[in-house]
Amino acid sequence: MNRREWMGALATVPLAARGAAQSTSLEAKVVRLNLRHTWTTTMSASQYRDTLQLRYIRDGVTGVGEGAPIVRYREDASSAKAAVLSVRELLTSADPWQFSKVMAQVFSRIDGQFAAKAAIDIALLDWIGQKLGVPLYRYFGLDPRDAPVTTFSIGIDTPEITRQKVREAEPFPILKIKVGLDTDEATIAAVRSVTNKPLRVDANEGWKDKEEAVRKINWLETQGVEFIEQPMPAAMIEEMRWVHRRVHIPIIADEACGHPGDIPKLAGAYDGVNVKLDKCGGILEAWRMIEIAKSLGLKTMLGCMISGSVSVTAAAHLSPLVDYADLDGNLLIANDPYSGVQVERGKLILPDRPGLGLRPA
Numbered sequence: 001m002n003r004r005e006w007m008g009a010l011a012t013v014p015l016a017a018r019g020a021a022q023s024t025s026l027e028a029k030v031v032r033l034n035l036r037h038t039w040t041t042t043m044s045a046s047q048y049r050d051t052l053q054l055r056y057i058r059d060g061v062t063g064v065g066e067g068a069p070i071v072r073y074r075e076d077a078s079s080a081k082a083a084v085l086s087v088r089e090l091l092t093s094a095d096p097w098q099f100s101k102v103m104a105q106v107f108s109r110i111d112g113q114f115a116a117k118a119a120i121d122i123a124l125l126d127w128i129g130q131k132l133g134v135p136l137y138r139y140f141g142l143d144p145r146d147a148p149v150t151t152f153s154i155g156i157d158t159p160e161i162t163r164q165k166v167r168e169a170e171p172f173p174i175l176k177i178k179v180g181l182d183t184d185e186a187t188i189a190a191v192r193s194v195t196n197k198p199l200r201v202d203a204n205e206g207w208k209d210k211e212e213a214v215r216k217i218n219w220l221e222t223q224g225v226e227f228i229e230q231p232m233p234a235a236m237i238e239e240m241r242w243v244h245r246r247v248h249i250p251i252i253a254d255e256a257c258g259h260p261g262d263i264p265k266l267a268g269a270y271d272g273v274n275v276k277l278d279k280c281g282g283i284l285e286a287w288r289m290i291e292i293a294k295s296l297g298l299k300t301m302l303g304c305m306i307s308g309s310v311s312v313t314a315a316a317h318l319s320p321l322v323d324y325a326d327l328d329g330n331l332l333i334a335n336d337p338y339s340g341v342q343v344e345r346g347k348l349i350l351p352d353r354p355g356l357g358l359r360p361a
């Protein structure tokens, strides 16, 4: 049989017999995560979050993924689940070893729905890591000892509850404080009444006026604040250039920085970017964003949504690459289905088991 005849014979063999779609399945499920405290930011107040959890099963190995849909981008758990199911056929028939190609196809077929894309990307890479027998940080050539300290986030609340939350966050050496409502001074005063720790502050686009932003940031500079995240609305990049020239602590873009293509125009208006798997669509895209930001001289940060340990652990495996981490979303929930990354005195401790290194909680 010459090569042409052999290829012709192969084309008549059913797909399953060639192993292309052999024993591959994909399960998508919406999971309700209950919060330890009601969570309030400038955008919402809630007692639970629904995230999408995926199980990609092939050759007896299960890759687990999670996506936490972001309301600001008009995503929710059911739209995320529908997006995943729309590419189920692609995923169960594709070769997972070609995950870069598979994810490019997923990005071209799904419009928006970045949490769904993140869940797919995480499940595929967890599967790859397990098949190779290496933790994902090792697959990416990273040293787990370089993983940064994570902040612990304090949502907007009354001064009394803010003080209580700050006391509960005692093991964390750096806190991230949510502001952006008209209670900012009272919030910071409440925090400072119980701790002298360094603070990072996130205004979540809360200040709509550039003079107000400068006034607030100049005041925060006197309060032991290391940096300020997203002081003004994402679209106000020119106003942020004006603000940037008048303040003395770094400004980090979050809502203004969703995707790799957003980053170049932020240089000069911000000092760094907050990369989140749920905003950009997974580990591969987050890697690209971190490299683009570094090439432009910007600081890098990995953040997360409120989600379970699957999503947070996936981000943590890239954290040796970044300057700052805010990977505490799993610590805010009471019924996490998995355990993965751990935190010791704020330091992220990456699991050394293959793939994400998850265990059932």
Ligand code: MG
Pocket: 202, 204, 229, 230, 254, 255, 274
């Ligand atoms: Mg933020």
